Every structure is written in C-alpha cells, then in structure tokens.
Amino acid sequence: MLTIFKIAWRNLWRNKRRTLITTASVFFAVLLALVMRSMQLGSYDNMVKNAVSFYTGYIQVHKAGYWEDKSINETFEYTKSVEDEIKSEAGISSVTPRLESFALASSGNYTKGSAVIGTDPKKEAEFTQLNKNVTQGEYLKSRDKGILVGSKLAEYLRIKVGDSIVLYSQGYHGITAAGEYPVRGILDFPNPEMNKQTIYMSLSEAQYLFGAPNMLTSLAIMIDDPAELNEKVSDLKNKLGDQYEVMDWKEMMPELMQEIQADNAGGIVMLAILYVIIFFGILGTIMMMSMERKKEFAVMIAVGMRKVKLIAMMFFETIIIGLLGVIIGAIAGFPINLYFHFNPIHLSGRAAEAMEQFNVEPIIPFSMDPAYFLNQGIVVVIMTLMAFIFPLVFLIRFNVIKGMRN
Amino acid sequence: MAIIEVKNLHKIYDETNVPVKAVNGIDLKVEKGEFTAIVGPSGSGKTTLLNMIGGLDKPTKGEVVINDTKIHDLKSKDMINFRLMNIGFVFQAYNLIPVLTAKENVAFIMELQKVSRKDRNQRAMELLRNTGIGDKANYRPGDLSGGQQQRVSVARALASKPQFILADEPTANLDSKSTADLLDMMLEMNRESEITFIFSTHDQRVIDRAWRVVTIEDGKISSDKTREN
Numbered sequence A: 001m002l003t004i005f006k007i008a009w010r011n012l013w014r015n016k017r018r019t020l021i022t023t024a025s026v027f028f029a030v031l032l033a034l035v036m037r038s039m040q041l042g043s044y045d046n047m048v049k050n051a052v053s054f055y056t057g058y059i060q061v062h063k064a065g066y067w068e069d070k071s072i073n074e075t076f077e078y079t080k081s082v083e084d085e086i087k088s089e090a091g092i093s094s095v096t097p098r099l100e101s102f103a104l105a106s107s108g109n110y111t112k113g114s115a116v117i118g119t120d121p122k123k124e125a126e127f128t129q130l131n132k133n134v135t136q137g138e139y140l141k142s143r144d145k146g147i148l149v150g151s152k153l154a155e156y157l158r159i160k161v162g163d164s165i166v167l168y169s170q171g172y173h174g175i176t177a178a179g180e181y182p183v184r185g186i187l188d189f190p191n192p193e194m195n196k197q198t199i200y201m202s203l204s205e206a207q208y209l210f211g212a213p214n215m216l217t218s219l220a221i222m223i224d225d226p227a228e229l230n231e232k233v234s235d236l237k238n239k240l241g242d243q244y245e246v247m248d249w250k251e252m253m254p255e256l257m258q259e260i261q262a263d264n265a266g267g268i269v270m271l272a273i274l275y276v277i278i279f280f281g282i283l284g285t286i287m288m289m290s291m292e293r294k295k296e297f298a299v300m301i302a303v304g305m306r307k308v309k310l311i312a313m314m315f316f317e318t319i320i321i322g323l324l325g326v327i328i329g330a331i332a333g334f335p336i337n338l339y340f341h342f343n344p345i346h347l348s349g350r351a352a353e354a355m356e357q358f359n360v361e362p363i364i365p366f367s368m369d370p371a372y373f374l375n376q377g378i379v380v381v382i383m384t385l386m387a388f389i390f391p392l393v394f395l396i397r398f399n400v401i402k403g404m405r406n
Numbered sequence B: 001m002a003i004i005e006v007k008n009l010h011k012i013y014d015e016t017n018v019p020v021k022a023v024n025g026i027d028l029k030v031e032k033g034e035f036t037a038i039v040g041p042s043g044s045g046k047t048t049l050l051n052m053i054g055g056l057d058k059p060t061k062g063e064v065v066i067n068d069t070k071i072h073d074l075k076s077k078d079m080i081n082f083r084l085m086n087i088g089f090v091f092q093a094y095n096l097i098p099v100l101t102a103k104e105n106v107a108f109i110m111e112l113q114k115v116s117r118k119d120r121n122q123r124a125m126e127l128l129r130n131t132g133i134g135d136k137a138n139y140r141p142g143d144l145s146g147g148q149q150q151r152v153s154v155a156r157a158l159a160s161k162p163q164f165i166l167a168d169e170p171t172a173n174l175d176s177k178s179t180a181d182l183l184d185m186m187l188e189m190n191r192e193s194e195i196t197f198i199f200s201t202h203d204q205r206v207i208d209r210a211w212r213v214v215t216i217e218d219g220k221i222s223s224d225k226t227r228e229n
C-alpha cells in the first residue's frame, strides 16, 4: 500500500503545473468560502445579539394577545410565581420586567407622542446597559420619580436635565393618566427613531402613572446560549400555559429575521458557486490524469497488478488533490478568521447606518464556530469523492487490450 | 515437455461491421529454453496471438495450456495472479512506471508477489546488473534511453521468476545498435539461465538471430523453422 501511495504522490507531481493550479483553485475557493461565511455568520450573530440586548431580549413573555395591539389593557400581574417559573428554567441569564405604553409628552408649548417604558432600573442596566446611553445627567435609581428622555425628543421639547415634562395618556381600563416628571438624564441611542420618542421611568412610577399597580406588559428574557432558543421557547410555553404568549426575537423583529435570511440566501448561492468551481476543477484534472495514462494502466494490469490497486492509486491521487487545497485553505483561513473574531471590522457609511436602524453596532466580528470549518471540509471531501466516480468507473470498465491499442 | 501449448486457437473481432479473423487456427508448442521469434506482415495476428498466450485476451475458440493450466478457464482474478507468477511481459513501449526508478520498477513486481523487502531490493539490483544497467538503478525511465528502458523492462520481466518471457516487438522503438545490444543480452540470458523467450518482431536482424522462427500470415502459421546447430 505504501508503494501505491508513493506512486500516487509522485504521479501528482508529474505535471506540477496542473496539480498546482488545481490545488490553488481549491485553496482559494476554500479560503474565500471560509472567510466569507465566517464573516457572514459572525455578522448575523452580532446583529441578533446586539438587537436583542438592545431592547427585546431573545424571548419575551406577555399576556396572551398583547403583541397584536400592544394595549395597556393587556397586562398581567407580576407575581413571584411567574418569575420563579421562568428562572427555574436552566440557561436563562436575566429577566427584566417592563410596563410600556404611549403618552403625550409636553413642555411649555411643545407636545409630542412618546413611548414610555417603565422598567426596573437595575435590571435594565444589566440587561440593555441603558445606563451607558445616558449622555447628560444621571441614570435612574430604583423607584426613581424622575425620567430619562431621548436626546431628539428633549431637543424638540426644549428641555434639559433638571427641567420637568408632563405626560398624558390613557391608563389601565381607560382611566386618565397624567403626571409631571423631572428629567434626570438624556439618552442617546445609535438609532435615531429611539432618540425621537423614548422615555424611560422606573417600573413603580409607570405602574402608578398608568394606574396598573403590580402589572406588566412584558418580561424580557436573555439566555446564555442563543443556539438553545427554540428549546427555551417551547419549555417556557409549556411551563407558563396559554394565558401567556412566549415570543422569540424572530417573531418580535421579523424584519431583522428577513434581512438575515435574504443575506444568507445570497451567501449560500455564492458558496454553491464556489463549490461547483472546486468540483469541476478537481474533476477536470482527475479526468485528464486518467485518460492520458491508458497505456500505462494497460501495462500495469498486464504485468499482474490488480485493478483494485490501480483504483486505490487513483483514489489517493484524487483525495490528495482535493484535500491539499482544503487543508492549506483552512490553515490560511483560520488565523484570518481568528484575527477578525477578536478585532471586528468596523463599518462606516451606509452599511453602518443600515445596521444602526436595527440597533446593531456597526461591527463585524467573524464567527469561529468549529462546526463551520468541519462542514467546509466535509463538503469538499464529498465533492472529491464525487469526482472520484470518474476514475472509478473508468478503471472498472478499463479493457487492457483496448488500452494498449490506443 | 512443452511449457506453452496452443491448440487450434481462433480469435475473431466482430465489434466492427466486417468481422476480422485475427487468429485463424493456430497450433504451437514451445519448449523450455527456446528462443522463438514470431514474424509476419503487419496485421497478420502476432500481437493477438501473444496477447492470448499471455492471458490478456480471450480466444474465440481453442485453448492455451501453460504447464498443464488451461489459462482461459481461470477466473479473471486468478488470471491476473497467474500472469504475475508465471509470465514476464515486455512491450514495445510504456513498459515502466514512469514515477518509479529502474530499481523500484523491478522491485515493484516482486512486491506484488509479496517478496520481502530485503530480498526484492537485492534481487532487483542483481537483475539490473545482469541486464547491464546496474549503474542506472536510481534513474527514472524518462532519464534512460530507449534501449536502457527495455533492459529495465527485461529485468522487470525476469524479476517474478516467470516460466517464460513474452515480448511484443521489444526492439521496434530502438536503433540498430540498441537492438543488437538488447538481443545479445536476451540471448545470453537464454543461454546461461535457460530463460524461455517468445517474441514478435519485424526486424530482419532480430529474425536472423532467433533459434526458432514461426511465420504467421493471415492468422495462420505459414512456416515454423528451427535453426540447426
């Protein structure tokens, strides 16, 4: 077997240039595929992670039917048992209670619609790091009587830290909701929409404003491993029963999901093209390597070499051609991906703006999922094996007499 | 006793529109130690005959018996093994594995026969020396002349300790000097070691030096002369 391998190896270098060109084409295709996919998958993970940790969380629990029209009437009671039920599920890293609704915000002659979010300031800071968005003034303390206002909204209302604004709204079951609130701080988000309309206050204050003591519109949940999302959602559905609706980020942010799917489809088409190039590169070379050696094969069989040995020889030749490029490609791709995993590319211009719309930080950290490297290897091995079908059939049907006469 | 016995051998190629009777009723016996040339015009059936004697091609009718084995009754797997153990082949060209050195080529046959590494390396060197090219043992075929390549081919054919050596136009690609040298070497092997050679040729100088000359025309033996000494 060793000699067969030796012959196969040397055969590859009989036509150095051809072998190098084939290997190089596999190499570049694999490198491109690896880097491209790593970047793509990394950017999706990043988009999702950023998007969910900016506001929604990976999962939210609402009263059944809330999401449909997001009414303040569709609230549920924040009992210890609900929270315990959720926290008893393994792999849940945080749970943040919120009461959200809309209100008119006014100061002097200026009035504007706004989204009021009542939350637990401490949990919110851990979850969305809202405290880091405070550019002027201070972050909320728990049970704070003041509010935080989005920067554009504050500009519109002509207010600054220390001023107060009045909020009007309709509260729980139609009661009038109104109150005057001192501005503790100004919030600045990458997303301009949020700057124009967001008001944060403490959960207790929001419950008071909307006349909904101890009620919530949502519990926003973060999980440790995004790969377990579906499992967690179905577990929570089972535990909480159908009084509640359990939604994942894909349902809550369908645009983000669609964006990712559309982009991913493009990536897969690119990959398919690369793979086809690899396949035909290997196939073409291996075809030539079989056809041009008819006389040699004929003599080898004539003098007493069994066909299986020739098949083994061609198998080694095919596999080496395929794997050489893959291995070198992976070796070259690995440090590139590793580098960009830890030093993400910072985007600017339109791409960055588009990402900011989704509350996504405009950076691309590359994915270092080992499964991904493995998959690439498996795909190329499969293609190499497919290319091997040619020499296999060629040798099985090979006729010594015809081979010699040609 | 004859080591090769060809009985009423026929080969008809009928893949083409007009069937070709390439070999048309040949009877032939070859004794151990003979040095036999098969001659005849182009297309007379020499290659077809040798291929059937070597078990590479199946006869349409008749049989080839080698040391009591009716070789065409063998299953194809056994046939390959039979060739490996009993017949040495030398062809006109492309005899050697181009990526192996002369020595590796000779040793490879013995590796197929499962001879130990030590023995096959030793014997390969010995054979290369005997065929007069011991100094080129580590050359690849591409770096050898046509004559040198054919010497390696003969060494390779001898390596398996075959019953006989079958050579289809072994000198066709050689100049007259190389032809004469190769023939000298083969004759010496034949004389010293009783190696049986059966080969086809067009070359009158080769024919002149053969012990036995079998002439074929239109797939039939037209004359069979053994030189008296």
Ligand SMILES: Nc1ncnc2c1ncn2[C@@H]1O[C@H](COP(=O)(O)OP(=O)(O)OP(=O)(O)O)[C@@H](O)[C@H]1O
Pocket (backbone or CB within 6 Å): A401, A402, A405, B013, B015, B016, B020, B021, B022, B040, B041, B042, B043, B044, B045, B046, B047, B048, B049
């Ligand atoms: N595989 C084949 N299919 C069809 N016809 C064949 C085949 N092999 C040989 N023939 C025909 O059989 C006849 C004998 O051919 P063969 O090769 O045995 O002749 P030859 O004596 O060796 O000729 P040359 O001196 O040119 O080598 C020729 O007419 C040839 O065309």
Ligand SMILES: [Mg+2]
Pocket (backbone or CB within 6 Å): B046, B047, B048, B168
């Ligand atoms: Mg011929």
